[in-house]
Amino acid sequence: MQFRTQIPISKSNFPIDYNSKLLSIGSCFAENMAEKFDYFKFQNETNPFGIIFNPVSIDRLFSRVCNQELFEEKDVFFHNERWHSFDVHSDLSNSDRQELLETLNKAVTETHQQVKEATHIIITLGTSWIYRNIESEEVVANCHKVPQKQFSKELLSVDVIQKSIENTINLIQNLNPQINFIFTISPVRHIKDGFVENQLSKSHLFAALHNVLKIDKSQFTSHNYFPSYEIMMDELRDYRFYSEDMIHPNQIAIDYIWKLFNENYISQESFALMQEVDEIQKSLRHRSFNPESEQHQKFLAKLQQKINALGDKLPHIKF
Template sequence: MQFRTQIPISKSNNPIDYNSKVLSIGSCFAENMAEKFDYFKFQNETNPFGIIFNPVSIEKLFDRVSKQELFGEKDVFFHNERWHSYEVHSDLSNSDRQELLETLNKAITETYKQIKEATHIIITFGTSWIYRNIEKDEIVANCHKVPQKQFAKELLSVEVIQKSIQNTIGAIQTLNPNINFIFTISPVRHIKDGFVENQLSKSHLFTALHQVLKTYNSKFITHNYFPSYEIMMDELRDYRFYNEDMLHPNQIAIDYIWKLFSESHISENSFSIMKEVDEIQKSLRHRSFNPESDQHKKFLANLQQKMKNVEEKWPHIVF
């Protein structure tokens, strides 16, 4: 007897394995999944420009990367004793302008290289709500706590989002026409926008994204939509699966969504390696009551051998 509904998920035709190179971009949920990739020692890069929530800002960055258009002094500004760029997250902000520009331009060149080499790219959209800088008449990725009066809040239309996603795909494919796209909508609700407004925002993302997938699906290499939002809202509809803020998925939910992602988008041949890596990771976290005991020394020697065996088979893995 089933006491919950389960979301059907199609298996990827080109799943991720330990030879794959994955780039993850987007909202904070992209970071949750990237932590899992890191834990299991896949070749993964995440949010080189920090967390980005809206599709237009993601498009703008990929356009800049594809053209290798470096950041200049006109692209940064000083506020609250730090230099910022409206195109990236505040995690990259710096008290020194030149250091910020060097960080941003290093991210441009490295992301260019990563896209050229990547086998898979995962893009997670978070919201359709954007803030437009009134003076520059430009959509920003982050307001950096600049006074709100300098921005106009807008809801992106389905048409604008659809065009933005198409442009993002185009910019990436100019660098790597064989890359596999995986899209998802973040299950995190943006309640600060309002409950009704959050639903409206997500609905615009869904409509635009699925219209793009319907139109362009034959050009992609894999089945490319993962229903993380649907899993959270339906299979995990109980608040015991949320953090204390009742908005972000907790570790149980993240683990469950990762499990479903693994089953659908990771090669079955990789499962045995993932199990080995998991055992090593758990052993590395083990704390002995008696570090000087013969038993613990044998445990460490055995662990070192396991690590050596995995690292010899997969040179990119380093514990």
């Protein structure tokens, strides 16, 4: 007997393996998945400009990256004793303007190269709600706690979102025609916008993204959709799968969604290597009651042998 509905997931025609180079961009759920890639030692770069929630800001960043448009002094501002950019997350903010510009421009240069070399790009869309700077009339990726009166809040239309996604795809493909896209909608609900407003926001993302995928599927088999939102809302429709805020997926949910991603988007040939990495990671986290004992020294020597053997097979893996 089945006591829950299960979301059907199509296997990727271009699965990820240990030779793949991944770039993950988007909401905080992108970071949850990236932690899994990092744990299993895949070649993955995540959110070089910090967490980005809306598709217009993602599009703006890729336009800058793909065209190698460096940040200038006019692109940053001073607020609450720190320098910020409205195009990036506050994690990158800095008390020194020049250091911020150097950090941002290094990210532009490095991400440009990563896009050229990537085999897969994973884009996680979070919300259709955006804040527009009233003075510049530009959509911001992050408000940096600037007073609310300086922004207008808007819900992006399906048409605007669709054009942003299409433009992002075109920018990336012009730089790297062989890249494989994996899109997903974040299962994190933006309840601060309101319950009805969150559903409306997600529905706009779904409509726009699936319009793009429906058009592109006839031309590109490398555009995939992974249903993380649907898994969370349907297979895991119970608050025991949420963290204490009752909004974000907890570790059990993240592990389960990763398991389904793993089964359908990672090559079976990589499973044995993932098992080796997992065993090493668990051993590295082991804490001995007697670190100086002969038994523990033998354990460490055997562990180092495993690390060296794996490094010989895959030189990019570092522990």
